[in-house]
Amino acid sequence: MSKPKVFEKPVGVKDYLPHAVSKLRTIERNVLDCMGRWGYRQILTPTIEYYDTVGVASATSDHKLFKLLNNRGTALVLRSDMTAPIARVVSSLLKDEAFPIRLSYHSNVFRTIEEEAGREAEFFQTGVELVGDASAEADAEVVALAIASLQAAGVAQFKFAMGHVGFLNGLFDEVLHGRSEDQETLKFCLLSRDYVGYRERIREWGLDAAEQQKLEGILRLRGGKEICEQALQLTGDEQTRASIEHLLEVWEALEAYGVSQHVLLDLTMIGDFSYYTGMTFEGYALELGSPVCSGGRYDNLLQQFGRPAPATGFALKTTRILDVVGDEDQEQIAVMTLNYTSQNRAQIFQEARALREAGNCVVTRYVEEDV
Amino acid sequence: MRDTLKVAMPKGRIYKQASALFREAGLPISTDFDDTRKLIIELPEANMEFIMAKPVDVPTYVEYGVADIGIVGKDVLMEENKDVYELLDLGIAPCRMSVIGLPDWKPVIHPRVATKYPNVASQYFRELGQQVDVIKLNGSIELAPLIGLADRIVDMVETGQTLRDNGLVEMEQIFSITSRLIANRVSYRMKNDAIQGLCDQLQKVIPDVSK
Incomplete structure (x- = not known):
């Protein structure tokens, strides 16, 4: 391949400009709030993990993992989903916490992609894991929460x-x-x-x-x-x-x-057989060519981290949801500009602070004094 | 009322057979469009919209979801390897994918295979445990062995007339080809009733290929 042009990015990654970010943040906030109201607490885990632990345990097939080496030559991966990292946390940092454990996340995840396929190499997922409950009730809870989350995100037809x-x-x-x-x-x-x-x-x-x-x-x-x-x-x-x-x-x-x-039973629907062990589900939004949500029961994952437990969960593909939800929820905050000179600087800054504390958006601008 | 289905139809050879099959299945699709140059044909009485596409692009439209379903040859599906549902074998436009060469072909040290289907050809020879150079051509594949660009070709054979006219022989059949009905992953769920209804209607009139 020829040397990239200065404006180019690697295939499959995106920039998000302010308009898109504020939309993404709104979706993220609404969905995480929704999950919070169902008792799911948000966690963050590192972007990089060991290949031999999280990399091997993840549902992503090996050739789709981004692999790298650290300075000691140990193989690392960029996380390809949040389920395996959460299994690691539940089995280690939270090992004394009683089941069921309800956790939520909003994170960027990474997959290598076939060139030209138009897929994303980095995208955001918002999801939950319900660990330590093998019942049908637990499966129903995550499906119902997935539906509530899509609604909270503003997806109308799904x-x-x-x-x-x-x-x-x-x-x-x-x-x-x-x-x-x-x-x-x-x-x-x-x-x-x-x-x-x-x-x-x-x-x-x-x-x-x-x-x-x-x-x-x-x-x-x-x-x-x-x-x-x-x-x-x-x-x-x-x-x-x-x-x-x-x-x-x-x-x-x-x-x-x-x-x-909102639900259709489809007994031919299958996820990855080596990973899912029970109920599996997918969510679809009208106007989007690929699923916006996927999830299911994975009772064999936790044992790979030393704390065998049944688990079920789902992830929304948040970046895809961006394409289907409208802008109507976006609050347009008017920007106020205050000019100041070296003479009245302190006074203007004080004024700006008062306005900001009152919830306004204020930009200050230095102007030359009239001579 | 059913949802309108967006159908990616292959322009040319397969279109006439496909639209005839749709008519046979009871869908009101006029023969007026058989030679049309329009790219988008609205068919409100059939609750459909045809998107007239180059056959090789049909799976792409369907994978991205700009078309809900499509009709395409198995040759294209094998070559393009897109993530779509392959719902029905329509049994139309039958032909086969074959390895072709000159009648006096002998193994060569550095085998070269010319084809319009580089993925199909590579996969086939890899499975046989042979490493060959695959040369992608866009047409008149039969020229390649005649002028020494490649020692064999992989191409679609319908009647075999072109091969005979040029003194070539079919050496191996890789797979047989007919046209397929494909569907987008999301449309298959969101418009399940309409798509399943169409499948049922078509299934009644499809020539039985299993015999």
Whole structure:
């Protein structure tokens, strides 16, 4: 690559000018306030972490981590999400604090990106982690809080989709018992959203009609509570049934929160299988091409930091929300300018201070005295 | 009322087959547009808006969400590798991706492969455990082995007529190609009813490719 021009920045990073910053701050404040009212306390963690701890434990795939070496040659990473750092803090600094622990954050995170893909290498996330509670109630709380947070951010039209990794794991294991490679193939198809490939594989294998129908049928399992009933009829497998019943409990809790109308159940929705262990969900805003929120249950992460515990949480992609919320909430504060000379400087500064204390925005300007 | 769907349609060869399939599925889409030069076609009676795109750009429009869904060949999907839902095999515009060479081809020391599909070609040869130089060309790929730019090419084969006319042979088939219905990640949720409805309508009229 040729030498960068002086105005250029590395691909995927952005400057935020005052207008955007004030909008971003408003969103950040509203969302964090909302989380605070649900009992989540905000924490800050360092931008850099060890590769071997937080880097390895994070859900971000290895090639998407920014890696660097310190002066001793130890591998470091720029944090790619806040979940792993929070797991580290909960297992160390907060190890004597009783569960459940509710924490929130607003931070920049870093991912390497494919050139030209138009994705961001640094962006802001605002989110929560609820650690030490394995119940469906805890899952429902974070989904309900995610909805409340998007509303607090000012996103008008949005929808959430919710699934459960245990459902697919169980169903695949039931139908394709002992064929772990084929199970992985199907998961890979769903993960890469390739429904055509998914159907092709199943047809190739020459399964009996009932099994084929079972596997193909899940592509249509999207909708409300009734989906769970349909899914229960598909399977006698314990794990699969338990997953659906868990989802049903979450759904009923969401009804009690009065927010289930924003949620769509989708049993084909899968996050990263090696990371999520239960319910997973994503939030979508109209007019945005990619999700603004993602989250789910990750019960295996904390044990990597020495304090095994179930956990669930979500992150909003705050910088993306900037593109969908309007400017109407922006208060335009008028700027007052006070001129001063060397003669009346003290008096003007005092005046300016009084005005500022009264909440005004004051700029002082030195002018030459008239001779 | 259903949401209006923005559909990225591939201009040219595939468009006529795709719009015919839509009509067969019962969507009121006039044949007037088959040769149009308009870039955006409003179809209020079908609750749709067609965005007429160069086929290779269809996945990009859909990934960014400026189109909710799109129709595109599997060849483009394999090459572009975008994060979109691949919902349906429409079974139209069938052809295949193949390795092509001269009939007397023998392994060479420094293999060179010319193609319009550099990602597909690299991936294919890597999986075979072969390191080849991939040369990206934009058209008339068949020239490359004839004039010695490359010893083989990777290209789409429909009838094989161009190959025969130029004395080339199909050496390996990499994968078969048909057009696919793709959807944006967010549209697939936000406009789920409209998209699922369209899928159901289309599924009834798709030629059965599994046979």
